[in-house]
Amino acid sequence: MSCPAMAQLLSNTLYYKRFFPYYTFNILGGLDSDGKGCVYTYDAVGSYERVRYSAQGTGAGLIIPVLDNQLKSPSPLLLPAKDDVTPLSETEAIDLVKDVFASATERDIYTGDKVEIVVINASGIRQELMELRKD
Missing domain, CATH: 3.30.505 (SHC Adaptor Protein)
Known part of the structure; x- marks a missing residue:
């Protein structure tokens, strides 16, 4: 499908x-x-x-502005024309996800204790758990 x-x-x-x-x-x-x-x-x-990207939940209001800052081009009027989303490598994307969730966790009491990152690529499926709260 x-x-x-x-x-x-x-x-x-x-x-x-x-x-x-x-x-x-x-x-x-x-x-x-x-x-x-x-x-x-x-x-x-x-x-x-x-x-192009999204976030849901109570931390979305904190996560989306960071993603906008990191991923969107500064202006659609820049020449030469650029794609409206910055391409990231797999490692850069995972690091960005970790950063935005760590940041949201510090400011939003409803964001959970862990984030589960699942990477699906040609070499298979990889799962990574990151602890968010240390207290």
Whole structure:
């Protein structure tokens, strides 16, 4: 199943159960038919949008500004034209995820105690757990 098809299926599932028990805010990521990364963000009742990156939950208000600062180009008017999102290597992306969650954890009491990072690439699946709270 393609990622855009899965995005529609998740939207339908959330809308069908919009009051109970699936009142959740989701993020879906994968590859589209061109082999490019795609991220879909959802509201609680299933409306969705394809975006370049996203965050959900109580820490999202703290995480998104950091991601904007690190990933967006400073201006769409810069010449020569640049992609609107800075490409990152796998290591840089993982480090950025760790940094934004560590930062959000320090300021948001509802952000959890751990972050689970799952990397899926051609060599397989790798899972990494990072402790957030030390107190």
